[in-house]
Amino acid sequence: MKFIDIDFTEPLHEGIEAMGYKECTPIQEKAIPVIQERKDLIACAQTGTGKTAAFLLPILDRISQCPDDSKIRALIIVPTRELALQIDQQIEGMSYYSNVSSIPVYGGSESDMWSRQKQALSSGADIVVATPGRLLQHLGFNYVDLKEIDVVILDEADRMLDMGFYEDIVKIMSETPDSRQTLLFSATMPSKIRKLANTILNDPEEVNIAISKPAEKILQVAYMVYDKNKVALIQSLLEGKDYLNGAIIFCSRKSDVNELSRALNKLNLHSAAIHSDLDQKERENALLDFRSHKIQLLVATDILARGIDIKDLDLVINYNVPNDAADYVHRVGRTARADASGIAITLISDKDQSEFKDIEVLIEREILKLNTPPEIGDSPVYAPNSKRHHGFNKKRRFYKKKK
Structure with missing residues (x-):
């Protein structure tokens, strides 16, 4: 289905054209009609x-x-500040010709941030994109009115629950009308x-x-390595690779991120x-x-695994098996986007081999070790x-420990 065939207002179609959107993706083709019918929706789709765009476009069309x-007409609840900013930027681009206002609401130490958010929340903004904790802080001062909200969107809901926001989300939803679309x-x-x-x-x-399975143009490789040797292995893999546009090293724990970055x-x-x-x-x-290529490496938790738009990424290294x-x-x-190629390397220790086999079962592929x-x-x-x-039938490889 093409966007031009969807019943949107002309100003929104102009914004869609300016953004370069032509063909709908499967999630857009299935979700947009449901949202236009004002039905509640559960949508399961990866980053x-x-x-x-599947939820923003019909909401922008309705508000315009x-x-x-x-x-406040629409509330989008997201797990991280980066995602709040990114969605706000996408709203700005898509609604360029539609005159829809939005405000990102997230925590931070900037001196005037709170007052700017308070002003926008008090006077009204068409769309609020907020992290749960920060929004609850504002709600505690009784100048935020969510009683006339038309629609609430929870984006990356599983990630928010992993971060412990279940009760926060329920509390926020209790401040919105029962008639809302969710x-x-x-x-x-x-x-x-x-x-x-x-x-x-x-x-x-x-x-x-x-x-989706990882793109075919991603070269997936794993190394069998003890934890004590991981930094030396990464050094060996990265030395002399000045030609890389960029690489992200994912760690499962914040303490590992700090230690690895320092090392x-x-x-x-x-x-x-x-x-x-x-x-x-700092973030x-x-x-x-990273985006301006002043540095080539980011060491991050899964905060960067979803939702954040990073282009031209050549290499992903999993310091820990997720x-x-x-x-x-x-x-x-994160790599091999827009028909490009990329490399994904996973470091498998003696402790997380079963988790890696789960990955191979999911992607229905045995990865070279x-x-x-x-x-x-x-x-x-x-x-x-x-x-x-037992569901994985392909021949397995076993590697003997070197003497």
């Missing part, structure tokens, strides 16, 4: 499938037909998402876009760390330096528990 600057977008659909959906949605339609900088492999404990300015500066197999797909999906170079150290034997993976 990179076009889900942001009945403008009212005196109240749209829940999630990359995965665990039981806790179903529980939330049963609490806040009314007879929802469901749209499921199966999780790489000592080796003159200049990197910046990104995780949720850093203040907004923005790190992304700005506990959730779907997170592997999100991580490596290499030993640690002998000058760096020994390699653990690859021997995941076969009883847990």
Whole structure:
């Protein structure tokens, strides 16, 4: 389906054309008609499938037909500040000809940030894009009126619940009218998402876009390596790679992000760390330096695995095997975008081999496994528990520990 065939206002079509959108993605084709019918929706689709446009375009179209600057019309709740800023920028681009206002609401240390957010929330903005904690802080001062909201969108809902925002979301939803339309977008659909959906949605339609396998142009490789040798292995992999446009190293823990970034900088492999404990300015500066190629390396938690638009990424390294197999797909999906090629390297220790086998089952592919170079150290034997993976039929490789 083409965007030109959808019943949007002419100003919005002009914005869509300016953004370069032509063909709808599967999530857009399935979700937009449901949203236009004002039905509640549960949509399961991973990052990179076009889900942001899927919910923004019909909402922008609706608001532009009945403008009212005196109240908040739509609320988009997101897990991170980066995603709030990115969605706000997309609203600005899509609604360039539609005169729809928006405000991102997120935490930070800038002196005038609170007052700017308070002013916008008090006087009314068409669309508010907010992180749960910051929005609740504003709600506590009784100058935010959510009683006339027409639609609430929860984006990256599974990530928000992983971050402990379940109660915050329920509290925010209690401040909105029962007549609202509620749209829940999630990359995965665990039981806790179903529980939330049963609490806040009314007879929802469901749209499921199966999780995509990593793009064929991603070269996927794994190294068998003990934890103590991981930094040396990364140094070996990155030295002399000045031609890289950029690389992200994903860690599962914030402490690993800090330690690895410091270790790489000592080796003159200049990197910046990104995780949720850093203040907004530090995170923005790190992304700005990376996007402008002042640095080639970002070391990050899964905060960067979803939703954040980073172009021209050549390499992804998984310092830790992610506990959730779907997170592997999100991580490596940061590279090889827009028909480009890319490399994804995962470091497998002796402790997380079963988790890696779960990944291979999910993507229905056995990934090439290499030993640690002998000058760096020994390699653990690859021997995941076969009883847990009876659905994987391909021939397995086992690697003997080097002497």
